[in-house]
Amino acid sequence: MALTTIELAEGETCLDRFFADKVRRKILRPAAALQIQNVHTRAAVLNEVDGWADVLGEPIESTPEGALFVVDWATTRFLRVNCPSTGQTYVLGVPAEMTTVKDARAWVNRGATSEDMRGMES
Numbered sequence: 847m848a849l850t851t852i853e854l855a856e857g858e859t860c861l862d863r864f865f866a867d868k869v870r871r872k873i874l875r876p877a878a879a880l881q882i883q884n885v886h887t888r889a890a891v892l893n894e895v896d897g898w899a900d901v902l903g904e905p906i907e908s909t910p911e912g913a914l915f916v917v918d919w920a921t922t923r924f925l926r927v928n929c930p931s932t933g934q935t936y937v938l939g940v941p942a943e944m945t946t947v948k949d950a951r952a953w954v955n956r957g958a959t960s961e962d963m964r965g966m967e968s
Contacts, residue, residue, distance in 0.1 A: 858884040866891045876900040877919075889936050898926065898935065909947045914940075925950040 862882045868874040869891050876897025882888040892898055902924060905913035912927040915937075922939040925947065929936065944950040 858887050862887045869895060869897070885936060885938075889934060892937070893935055898937070902926065902937070907945075907947050911951055912947045914944065914947050914950050923950065925954060927951070927954075 862884045865874070865878055865881045866887055869876055869879045872895075876892060876895050877900060879888050879891045879895075879897060880901060882891065892901065902915040902917060905915050905926070907914045912925055915924040915926065917924065920939075921942060923942055923944050924937050925940050925944070926935060926937045928934070938950075938954055940950040940953055944953060
């Protein structure tokens, strides 16, 4: 019996690939994609099946800078942002104390604000 070799992206695990396949084939609900550890694989799967709404529900705050979510099945909150250069959507876990998109973005960027980040683009 021949074994099949599977190419994994950098940082991707076999378990990531398992969950991604099951969500894509609609065997598991999009929320199962949260088991995927690799952020790029998780985002790609949720974008592909349009699963963000299923996973996150309605945001507690939404601004042009992102959206902040509280979900009943987690002790953290989630910040959804779009990468300005690639257009890719990412959802990042942030501490439950975060109450605004601005605070959550600053926490993710280790204290740097959106204004600080814009200043570094030149």
